Amino acid sequence: MKRILILGASGFIGNTLYRELNSYYDTFGTYFNKKGYRSNSHFFHFDLEEDGLDVLLKEIKPKLVISALRGSFESQIEAHRFLINHVKHSDCRLLFLSSANVFDTFEHFPSYEYDKTLSESIYGRFKIKIENDLLRLSPSKYVLARLPMIxxxxxxxxxxxxxxxxxxxxxxxxxxxxxNVNNNIKLSQQIHYIINQKLTGIFHLGSTDxxxxxxxxxxxxxxxxxxxxxxxxxxxxxxxxxxxVLAKENKLxxxxxxxxxxxxxxxxxxxxxx
Ligand SMILES: NC(=O)c1ccc[n+]([C@@H]2O[C@H](COP(=O)([O-])OP(=O)(O)OC[C@H]3O[C@@H](n4cnc5c(N)ncnc54)[C@H](OP(=O)(O)O)[C@@H]3O)[C@@H](O)[C@H]2O)c1
Known part of the structure; x- marks a missing residue:
């Protein structure tokens, strides 16, 4: 069975994804501050500021890493650089949750998958940094999921x-x-489909209107x-x-x-x- 590691599996989106995928895949997750995961053998404590990802990756050997993390922007950028390098040199893919904010400079129209990103916000610029590192990989190695408000x-x-x-x-x-908007349940079903169908590339996951x-x-x-x-x-x-964020090229x-x-x-x- 395919092994999946969800970074941030105790969070709002990560936890819904864990529940959605757990019965179909060998699913593992990380938590940081939330209580109640210590005795769950599928959950590992992970602190972005203190821990490297190498130990987790060696132990779990996931075929897919889903990044649903928050934490300091600097540490997230560093952790994703490490992950992207790992994915490049192994039989593993990365699914990164990005945001509509990567387009927040463009005010006059909604954004599609291959539009140029540009942001005036610190959050948007941080997401663009990770996206740009990810986009240097072969498209078969990543799923870049851009989300509206969830x-x-x-x-x-x-x-x-x-x-x-x-x-x-x-x-x-x-x-x-x-x-446009989405909710955690519909988003998790969409991501389940993307994983199940082995789709890769950029996806805009929000309402169609x-x-x-x-x-x-x-x-x-x-x-x-x-x-x-x-x-x-x-x-x-x-x-x-x-x-x-609307879908034009990679429609579900x-x-x-x-x-x-x-x-x-x-x-x-x-x-x-x-
Ligand atoms: N929610 C939205 O509307 C939305 C929209 C667009 C994009 N996104 C993106 O989706 C992802 C998940 O968002 P979310 O709303 O589900 O966030 P969330 O509920 O705050 O969950 C964040 C996860 O990251 C973990 N975490 C926080 N600080 C950490 C640290 N220093 N070290 C290690 N782990 C840490 C949390 O662990 P604990 O809970 O155990 O502390 C939790 O599992 C984020 O990347 C966000 O930018 C979200």
Whole structure:
């Protein structure tokens, strides 16, 4: 059975991926601060700042490493350089989770797989650095998955909204930012398909349609809560701005494509009491 190592398997996306893949592949994962993994023989403690990856790679011998890490940008860049070199010289591939922010300088249109990346944000520039190292590999060696905002019933974004509603705190919205979205469950199914079909290259994994950030949050709140929200509208530019990754070249099959309304439905199975 194919061996997979998920770096950051205790995190929001990494853990959903672990649950999705675990029954089909020999799946291992790392955790850092989260409790409850110490006695699980498929989980290893890993601290980006202190530990090298060589020991883990030697012990697990994965055919695929999925990187779903956070941590200091400098240490992540160094760890990915090591991983990319490992992948280059072994029978192993790397799947890296990048972000729509690699395009955040281009405000006037959504972005496709082979568009040039350019970012004004520290986060976007950090992701571009790792992407550029990855793109020097043969495309058969990597999956570069660019993600829009990822929601999920237990996600930090939704927990923040729940807290804001309960405590009558203002919710920040971006009225002139146009986004696409995904959730952790649909994203994991898409990544499972990519692995299962041995697809490689660049993938944009988000809803096929677009919506203003403010409208999406308004719809979510109306469907999820009885209470009304207080909004704080944040304008980052005077013009409309896209933060959206759409697929043109590497499209997944129809059953794995969805609209933002399906993401909303998944987030609002029943209305909360508050
Ligand atoms: N969530 C989104 O909307 C979104 C959108 C675009 C791209 N992404 C990318 O997707 C990836 C996963 O994001 P996420 O939202 O799932 O993040 P997350 O929930 O914060 O999970 C991060 C993972 O990294 C581990 N980690 C943090 N600091 C570490 C360190 N110093 N050393 C070793 N491990 C460390 C965490 O371990 P512990 O939890 O055990 O401490 C956890 O397993 C990230 O690369 C992110 O940039 C996310």
């Amino acid at each position: 929601f999920g019933n237990q996600s930090p974004r939704i927990q923040e909204l729940d807290n804001a509603i309960v405590n009558d705190e203002p919710i920040e919205v971006f009225p002139n930012t146009i986004i 677009l919506i203003h950030h403010f409208d999406f949050i308004k719809l979510l709140i109306t469907k999820r809560y009885h209470k009304k929200a207080i909004f704080k509208q944040v304008y980052t530019t005077n013009e409309m701005r896209y933060l959206a 099959p129809q059953n794995l494509l969805f609209s933002y309304t399906e993401i909303l439905d998944d987030l609002t199975p029943t209305k909360k009491d508050f």
